[in-house]
Amino acid sequence: xxxxESVDFLKNQEGLNDVPLEGEILSPNAGTEGEEQExxxxxxxxxxxxxxxxxxxxxxxxxxxxxxxxKALLKEWDLWGPLILCVFMAIMLQGSSPDSSxxxxxxxxxxxxxxAEVFVIFWVxxxxxxxxxxxxxxxxxxxxxxxxxxYCVCPLTVALIVCRIILIATQxxxxxIIRFVIVxxxxxxxxxxxxxxxxxxxxxxxxxxxxxxxFLFYFVISWLIISHTHTx
Amino acid sequence: xxxxxxxxxxxxxxxxxxxxxxxxDIPHDSFVNDKSKVQTHTFTDFPPTAESDEEDVYDxxxxxxxxxxxxxxxxxxxxxxQQFFDVETKQVLRRIAGSMVPSPWSxxxxxxxxxxxxxYGPFWICTTLVFTTAIAGNMASYLSVEGKDFTWKYDFHKxxxxxxxIFSYWWLLPAILFGFLWWRGSKANYTFLEILCIYGYSxxxxxxxxxxxxxxxxxxxxxxxxxxxxxxxxxxVITLWPAVKDDxxxxxxxxxxxxxxxxxxxxxxxxxxxxxxxxxxxxTQTSSAPVITKFPTTPHPTxxxxxxxxxxxxxNTTRSRLKNSTLKRNRVIYKTTKKPM
Numbered sequence: 001x002x003x004x005e006s007v008d009f010l011k012n013q014e015g016l017n018d019v020p021l022e023g024e025i026l027s028p029n030a031g032t033e034g035e036e037q038e039x040x041x042x043x044x045x046x047x048x049x050x051x052x053x054x055x056x057x058x059x060x061x062x063x064x065x066x067x068x069x070x071k072a073l074l075k076e077w078d079l080w081g082p083l084i085l086c087v088f089m090a091i092m093l094q095g096s097s098p099d100s101s102x103x104x105x106x107x108x109x110x111x112x113x114x115x116a117e118v119f120v121i122f123w124v125x126x127x128x129x130x131x132x133x134x135x136x137x138x139x140x141x142x143x144x145x146x147x148x149x150x151y152c153v154c155p156l157t158v159a160l161i162v163c164r165i166i167l168i169a170t171q172x173x174x175x176x177i178i179r180f181v182i183v184x185x186x187x188x189x190x191x192x193x194x195x196x197x198x199x200x201x202x203x204x205x206x207x208x209x210x211x212x213x214x215f216l217f218y219f220v221i222s223w224l225i226i227s228h229t230h231t232x
Numbered sequence: 233x234x235x236x237x238x239x240x241x242x243x244x245x246x247x248x249x250x251x252x253x254x255x256x257d258i259p260h261d262s263f264v265n266d267k268s269k270v271q272t273h274t275f276t277d278f279p280p281t282a283e284s285d286e287e288d289v290y291d292x293x294x295x296x297x298x299x300x301x302x303x304x305x306x307x308x309x310x311x312x313x314q315q316f317f318d319v320e321t322k323q324v325l326r327r328i329a330g331s332m333v334p335s336p337w338s339x340x341x342x343x344x345x346x347x348x349x350x351x352y353g354p355f356w357i358c359t360t361l362v363f364t365t366a367i368a369g370n371m372a373s374y375l376s377v378e379g380k381d382f383t384w385k386y387d388f389h390k391x392x393x394x395x396x397x398i399f400s401y402w403w404l405l406p407a408i409l410f411g412f413l414w415w416r417g418s419k420a421n422y423t424f425l426e427i428l429c430i431y432g433y434s435x436x437x438x439x440x441x442x443x444x445x446x447x448x449x450x451x452x453x454x455x456x457x458x459x460x461x462x463x464x465x466x467x468x469v470i471t472l473w474p475a476v477k478d479d480x481x482x483x484x485x486x487x488x489x490x491x492x493x494x495x496x497x498x499x500x501x502x503x504x505x506x507x508x509x510x511x512x513x514x515x516t517q518t519s520s521a522p523v524i525t526k527f528p529t530t531p532h533p534t535x536x537x538x539x540x541x542x543x544x545x546x547x548n549t550t551r552s553r554l555k556n557s558t559l560k561r562n563r564v565i566y567k568t569t570k571k572p573m
Contacts, residue, residue, distance in 0.1 A: 113388040134310075135317040136352070208321040209352065216360060223367055224388075 057081050064151045064193050077143050082126070082150020085157050089221075090118035092160055093228050112228060121220065126150060129213045133198065136210055140201040149214070152194035153221065159186035160225045167229065180226060187222040191215055316351040316425070324353045331433035334466030341426060341471050349425045354432015358398050361435055365398075365442045366390040369506030372446050390506060398435070401498055405491075406431050412487065413475055420475040430471055434464040438499065445507045457503050461496040468495060 041049050057080050094115040113121075130145040138145075163179045194214050202210045305311040323344075330344045369390050406427040413422060441460045445453050469488050476484040 117388065132317075132352070132356075135314050137314065137317075205320045205322070209319070209324060213356060216356070216363070220363055223363075227370065227388075 053078075053080070057084075060147075060151050061154055064154050077141075077147035079143070079147060079150065082122075082147065082153070085150060085153050086119060086122045089122070089153070089157055089160060090115045092164065093118050093224055113224065118224065121224075122150075122153075125217045125220065129217050132213050133201070133210050136202065136206050138198075138201040138210060140198065145198065148194055148197045149217070152190045152197070153218075155186040155189040155193070156183075156218065156221055156225060159183050159222075160228075163225060163228070171229075183222050183226045187218050190218045194218075316349075318348055319350040319352055324350075327353055327429075327433050328357070328436045331430075331467050332437045332463055334463060334470055336470055339471060339474065340467055341422075341430060346426075349423070349429040351425075351428070351432075354402065354429055354435075357432055357436045357439070358402050361439050361442065362391065362395045362398050364439055365394045365502060365506055368442050368446050369394075372448065372507045375446065375448055394506070397498075397501070401494075402428070402432055402435065405494060409472070409487075409491070416476075416479055416483070418475045419478050422472075422475050427472075430468065434468050434495070437464045438502070441499075442502065442506075445503065453503055453507060457496075457499045461492075461499045465492045465495040468492070 056076065056078065060078075060081055094112060126146050126149045129149060130142055133140065133145055134142065159182050162182055166175055166179055169175065191211075191214060195211055198214065199207055199211060305315075327344050330340050366388075370387060373387070406424065410422070410424045410427050413420075437460050441456045444456055447453075469492055472491060473484075473488065476487050479487075
């Protein structure tokens, strides 16, 4: 009996010996497939790296100006576009400092905002509106929301450029009305574009509560643009 | 012998003690006055934690679902602040409407705010008020230049001033009021958040008023001041009356009158600082027409002393209050000496 068992056991052991115990230990990202997924930016020329980022920014501007696809801006956020727009607007909108080029020493200057004031209004305004959206329970990340709000200022920046061109001519009521209409149109465009991106993240009974601060933010920027009349 | 005696006595004594130690039926009537009570001391006033403990024990599903409500989140988490924003659009609109119309038979706090006071409404009302006041103030000063001169410069710094004034009003007065109520031991138990909420919503009537203040009729502006102060001040007073009515009559009335006065002075201050059409707050460099249009006396550019006299006359005729008159004197810039006459 014991012999039979031992023979069976030996047979089984041989069977065990036949199982191949060799092979390769594969990690999930190993192989050529993993290398294609990673961006190996060390090997490519610098121009390619920069052009890739510029292309991404340009695509986002395009999506803002023609807000048809509503998801593209949110997936990959970046803050380059808002920074460019903010710096450009702050440079254009800043009033001249007092005592700059006037003979009267008591001149208060242009009365317009300082560069820092426009900058702060832009960024602090975007942060406050984003915080409001998140506090109301929206399911959008912090930087995505700032990205959208910043990029949607683009129509207002275009309006600012157009107004500045109009201001070169001598002013009249008609030109003021034209400027006003342009700024209002840009304001509506900006608000519409940003609500197209952001409104989906809120439940329906709070949508108006989330949209109103966005409206106020762009309204304040529009007021800064329309009030900028001094061209020195 | 003594032991035996003692034993006998003690035995008898022990028997008595044993009898005393046995359970005895004591008739309840002889001890307790109230027949309905079995205990000598019954709890009738439960602290709030006792009730919530019962809920936790018996209703665990609700505990899982409303975890953010039963356990209060810490001050440093985001969820702590989310509980202040738990409102819907309709609720906010209803609260704004209720803050404008005083009604003596329903307490605004109880009907609209009490279940969940929020910070969304007051914060955005204050922000909107800051910008509408600054924008309307700029428009008003623009219109008072008779419109033809496009080198009018707008004053951006009205925004910063308005923001400081409004936000400090919204926070300081409720803080003072809450401190006063806490010191006097008011029994109405208004939390600080509720007072903030009431004050924030009470500012909402000034938003349309500040837009209407652009119209350059002095009598209309003062009527708007009165209307705004009375209506929202009325709501404030009616809502806050239950908090102070338990105090002595004198302090209660003084507090109520002070609340109303502060509210009114805010409105009057805004009107005088931002929208005063008679005071020259803008400066133009190239205009040749006189800037001041509403003065009773035209200023003579001959001597500085005469300019000082007209300056004094100007500030007197605008009926400015003391705190605003110093502001205006600093901001008035007279250009009349430069004009060729």
